[in-house]
Amino acid sequence: MQLEVSLYPEPFYVGGVNVGLSVLMGWCALAIVIVGLVLLNLLVVRRMKAVPSGAQNVLELMVDGAYRWCSGKVGDSANVITPVVLTLMTYVFLTTIAEMFGLPAATQDLNCTIAIGLCVFVTVNVAGLKHHHGLKGRIKGLCSPSPIVFPIRVVTDCIAPCSVAIRLFANVMVAGIVMQLIYAVVPIALPAAFAAYFNIFDAGIQTFVIGLLTIIYTSEAIE
């Protein structure tokens, strides 16, 4: 049998324009998130009470946990990055877990992960500029031990979005290829056991890693 491996997403045409299947999957994930948030707003947020109960408890636990996780590492900048971190984690989790249902993962496409990497880059720099009160302070922060390290630190900061993009892309792509290989060799029973690792566990790890990387890069930018 022939395995199909390609760096390019499968074509998908909307009105004669090729947008790629992965873009469609990204839109589906966005639609799910928007519907879920509207439902949450109508059912939970409108009826919030001073003493939480039920679903409000879970929501407050999530948001509070994320704020505490961020502020433990970046201090006051947690106000800037926590919403972005939670958003990125939700998006990465939904698009990566789609692979479990036989759909192509949006993060299997380099376009999607580069966009995520640029989001991380902008977030980190906004947090850094805010913490240092403008460009002058940020440049001074980049020169911190001695001015010699300035170019090295600038290059390190500019490499960050590429690193985030390629690691996410490579992880999801390789997991997909390995699952295809396992399906090709043993089509029954065995893939289920491996899917638990390569689809569910891997999605969780990638979600955690994208949040952790954003926080770590921010903590480097504000020091």
Added chain:
Amino acid sequence: MTLGLIAIGAGIAALCGAGAAIGMGNATGRATEAIARQPEAAGKINSSLMFGLIMMETCAVYALLVSILIVFILGAKVV
């Protein structure tokens, strides 16, 4: 002949995983020692260990991606 060379190249690319594995073993071992010595610093040690592990894992995944691309894309062109 060419196909065999492609296979050897893919194998060499995947060797990068050995280095990543050694690094991961070292880091985890040292972190365990550090936690045994200072259990109250476990949280901080764990988070920096996680960061290091992620970096090493990235390196290994790059190698795996390169070797898989060599096998499938280069191999498909030859065959």
